[in-house]
Amino acid sequence: MIWEVFRQGAEDKPYVHCGNVHAPDREMAKQFSVIQHGRRKPTNALWVAPQEKVSGVSYDEDTTDTDVDGTETDWEVFRQDEAGDYHTHCGDVSATDAESAKHAAMEEHGDDEPHSLWVVRSQYVGEVTGEHVTFGGTTDKSYRFAQTYNVTPAAEEVEASESEQVEAERKRGEV
Known part of the structure; x- marks a missing residue:
């Protein structure tokens, strides 16, 4: 459906x-x-x-x-x-x-x-x-880090993902 x-x-x-x-x-x-x-x-x-x-x-x-x-x-x-x-x-x-x-x-x-x-x-x-669930779930992309030989772009993406996650947690009041 x-x-x-x-x-x-x-x-x-x-x-x-x-x-x-x-x-x-x-x-x-x-x-x-x-x-x-x-x-x-x-x-x-x-x-x-x-x-x-x-x-x-x-x-x-x-x-x-x-x-x-x-x-x-x-x-x-x-x-x-x-x-x-x-x-x-x-x-x-x-x-x-x-x-x-x-x-x-x-x-x-x-x-x-x-x-x-x-x-x-x-x-x-x-x-x-928001009473039922927590919106703004994980944006963690660290799983991509080990899937490439060119680590520089992947490392930059992981770093950006970590800052997105921290920002999402801050907005939800978890930090």
């Missing part, structure tokens, strides 16, 4: 789509997303959502959703402003089904410019925060 991953760089910043992970369930998706998307860049939290539950919205799209139960729920909305940009969380809407959520998202978060919007029920979003 494919899970879309959204990363929040700082507490006051929006969640931005950063890629996806393959995982059998939400808990594994959360773990894989930490390893794959929460390691190198500053990360406050991650959201994961099943790709099949993320609905794309376009101005000429007319679809029906079979996942309708008639209860109004919250839907997270992600907007891509420019082609090639990542989808960024821009708010939420309340709706009974995906079609209604798409229309509400278009009304609240669309404008005259055509943008790509995604909607996903909030209940399908799994969150990983």
Whole structure:
């Protein structure tokens, strides 16, 4: 199963789509997303959502959703402003089904410019925060040192890696 991953760089910043992970369930998706998307860049939290539950919205799209139960729920909305940009969380809407959520998202978060919007029920979003894991894991590259005959570039990379690791630990308050 494919899970879309959204990363929040700082507490006051929006969640931005950063890629996806393959995982059998939400808990594994959360773990894989930490390893794959929460390691190198500053990360406050991650959201994961099943790709099949993320609905794309376009101005000429007319679809029906079979996942309708008639209860109004919250839907997270992600907007891509420019082609090639990542989808960024821009708010939420309340709706009974995906079609209604798409229309509400278009009304609240669309404008005259055509943008790509995604909607996903909030209940399908799994969150990983600093309370659950430590972001900014190891950047240790010392394993590369013994794999080369030309030791100067490898030694420089190991030295840079060690300073990155110290800086990451300092930011996490471990030093």
